[in-house]
Amino acid sequence: MSDLQRAFAKAKLSSYPAAMPPPASFNEADKEEETDTFDTESAELHHDDDSSSASSASSASSTGTIIPSQNQKLFARPQGSPNKRTMDQIPWTTYFERELFLESTTDTSTITYHVYLTSPVGSAPLFIMHHGAGSSGLSFAALTAEIRKRLPSAGILSLDARGHGSTKITPEQDVLDLSLETLNSDLLSVIDKTKTQMGWKTMPPLVLIGHSLGGAVVTDVAKSGKLGNAVLGYAVLDVVEGSAIDALQSMQTYLSTRPAGFPSLESGIEWHIRSRTIRNSMSARTSVPALLRHDPDVRSSRSWTWRTDLAATQPFWEGWFIGLSKKFLEARGGKLLLLAGTDRLDKELTIGQMQGKYALQVFPEAGHFIHEDLPEKTAMIIVDFYKRNDRSALVLPPKVSDMLRAGKKV
Incomplete structure (x- = not known):
């Protein structure tokens, strides 16, 4: 002692x-012989659902054992459902200025594209977002807020692809065409119709951003050159050709283990958070409601079902990603690749990265939905990427003819 x-x-x-x-x-x-008699089953460690960490840790130290009296119940488990309010839906109006319904008619059908939009101010850029398979335009809501914190005048256009979110096709098709060619055409149509409806005289500077399937679509659009010099650059989130095609082999297994439905919207949000499909509860509360629809005719306890039948899109899976790496490296404009792990890089992209053909950022603490798990960090990288490719910020040296005309010596 x-x-x-x-x-x-x-x-x-x-x-x-x-x-x-x-x-x-x-x-x-x-x-030294004393041991804690604390009943771990009657205690509860609380952690923040917004944390991207897989676990939380705590420590305690004391010089003796604390035994609470029976009437105090210091470590009693709280009654009721904890954190129930954290599962409440966050409306899209929290993030976007307006929604647009853009109609396009063909000989056989009419498609009404649903778009979330915040208009750019002055000469500010327009970030165009395309989500992945089974997701929706609200997948980028949290990222939108973070981008506009850093670029308050920036515009954001985030669409629901056909068969997703609130985009509708009439009459409904038995077989939904989700080929890369069709999705390419849809994105170009949405951009053009948005420009017309908003009365923009010229197209603002564009930065294309796509997650997973969306990454394949924006890369294909950039490679086509149909948007001309308006495209400053494009960013692809967590998809490369090699690993994407390898992952398709286990896609059906994943879909078979996913719940077919949920008893409530809140339980659907909670599943995405608890399964760590989306690791940010704020983003999940915004994006998940657009993935589900309520069917009052379903008499089971799982009346909230998926809007998009991912299994039915299987015929298009390989077509989305074959040739992606080559197109990504060859398309004009700045190039940015954000990944959740370096193991996702295939040979072609590894060589391209060593040659400095594109910018690469890895977020090992994120899951597949990088932009939802880490919206702040993702926004920082994207805004910095835009600034590096912003042509209006370039200061060019004066022309020789102009100097001579001004009487200056050359």
């Missing part, structure tokens, strides 16, 4: 009233 401990024990003993018997003498050997 150290001198400091002895001094503490003496001071403690002298503080007790005479009427109260002093506690048993302090024995250091007894202390």
Whole structure:
């Protein structure tokens, strides 16, 4: 027993009233034999659902065992459903200025594209977002807020692809065409119709951003050159040709283990968070509601079902990604690749990265939905990418003819 401990024990003993018997003498050997009798089953560690960490840690230290009295219930489990309010839906109006319904008619059908839009101000850029298979335009909602914190005048256009979100086709098709060629045409049509409906005289500077399937679509559009010099650059989120095609082999297995439906919208949001499909609860509460629809005719306990039948899109899977790496490296404009792990790089992209043909950023702490898991970090990289490719910021040296005309020596 150290001198400091002895001094503490003496001071403690002298503080007790005479009427109260002093506690048993302090024995250091007894202390070393003490063990915590804390009932771990009756305690609950709370952690923030917004954390991207897989687990939380806590530590405690004491000089003795604390045994609460029965009437105090210091470590009793809270009654009711904890954090129920955190599963409430966050409306799209929190992030976007307006929604547009853009109609396009062919000989056989009419498609009404649903788009979320915040218009650019002045000469600011327009970030065009294309989501992945089974997702929706609200997948980019949290990222939108973070981009506009850094570029308040920037515009955001995020669409629902056909067969997703609130985009509708009439009459409904038995076999949905989700080929890369069709999705390419859809994106170009949405951009053109948005320009017309908003009355823009010229197309603002464009930055194309696509996640997973969306990455294949924006790359295909950039490679086509149909948007001309308006495209400053394009960013692809967590998809490369090699790993994407390899992952298709296990896609059906994943779909078979995913719940077919949910008893409520809140339980659907909660599943995405607990399964760590989306690791940011704020983003999940915004994006997940657009993935589900309520069917009152379903008499089971799972009346909230998926809007998009991903299994039915299997005939198009390989067509989405074959040739993606080559197109990504060859298309004109700045190039940015964001990945959740370097293991996703295939040979062609590895060589291209070593040659400095594109910018690469890896977020190992994120899942597949990088932009939802880490919207702030993703926004920082994308805004920096835009600034590096912003032609209006370039300061060109004066022309020789102009210098001579001004009487300056060359």
